[in-house]
Amino acid sequence: MTITQTAPPAPPTAPDGRSFTRLEPIEAAAAQQHGALLVDIRPASLRRFSGEVPGSLVVAGPVRDWRIEPGDPLRVCEVGPALPVVVLGDGSSASVLAASTLRGYGVEATDVIGGYPGWAAMSLPVCTGLTPVGHYVSGHEIDACNLPCGVAV
Numbered sequence: 001m002t003i004t005q006t007a008p009p010a011p012p013t014a015p016d017g018r019s020f021t022r023l024e025p026i027e028a029a030a031a032q033q034h035g036a037l038l039v040d041i042r043p044a045s046l047r048r049f050s051g052e053v054p055g056s057l058v059v060a061g062p063v064r065d066w067r068i069e070p071g072d073p074l075r076v077c078e079v080g081p082a083l084p085v086v087v088l089g090d091g092s093s094a095s096v097l098a099a100s101t102l103r104g105y106g107v108e109a110t111d112v113i114g115g116y117p118g119w120a121a122m123s124l125p126v127c128t129g130l131t132p133v134g135h136y137v138s139g140h141e142i143d144a145c146n147l148p149c150g151v152a153v
Contacts, residue, residue, distance in 0.1 A: 019103060020110045022096070025119040028086045028112040032056075036084040040137070041098050042116060044130060046090055050116055051126040054139025056088060058131045084108045091115035 023031065032038045038056040040047065047058070079085055085107050089095030095111035102109035112119060120126055127139040 020099060022113045023086060023110055024113055025122045025124055028088070028119070029122075029124045031084060031086050036086050037079065038086050038088055039098075040088045040116070041095060042088070042090050044133075046116070048130050051120065051128055052131055052137040052139075053088060053116070053119060054125050054127050054137055056137050058133050058135055058137060079107050081106055081108055084110075087111040088119065089115040091117050 028036075028038065032053075032055060038053060040053060040056045040058050042050075052058070079102075085099075085102055087095040087099045087102070087109060089098070089111065091114050095115055099109040099111040114121070125139065127137065129137065131137045
């Protein structure tokens with residue numbers, strides 16, 4: 001009698017030396033629905049042209065790191081290891097860098113593969129508008145009483 005043993009499947013690996021696994025747009029949308037904070041770091045010009053994601057927190061430009069860094073008195077909301085953060089960019093490496101920076105602050109952070117273009121291509125919720133930095137994007141799909149940081153839109 002021969003007994004063969006198979007190893008359990010390996011957990012997903014973090015490619016390119018990152019310490020986190022990036023999310024597909026549909027996974028990011030599910031994470032947002034389950035309480036993760038979706039942070040849009042795209043500049044206003046791109047958000048105006050392409051649209052925004054309802055319920056996301058807009059933190060764009062040079063303020064993207066310090067506006068949500070734990071312990072900073074100017075932060076938009078309190079984040080830390082208990083609140084997962086998903087960074088949404090324009091599809092470039094900027095979102096990976098922002099997520100890596102947040103992880104350095106002790107925040108459980110990742111980003112969206114393909115950024116906003118990937119999100120929109122999957123026909124996930126989007127809306128028009130130009131939300132000011134430091135505010136949540138309003139939209140008919142969101143429940144303003146259930147935003148991750150408790151900030152009304």
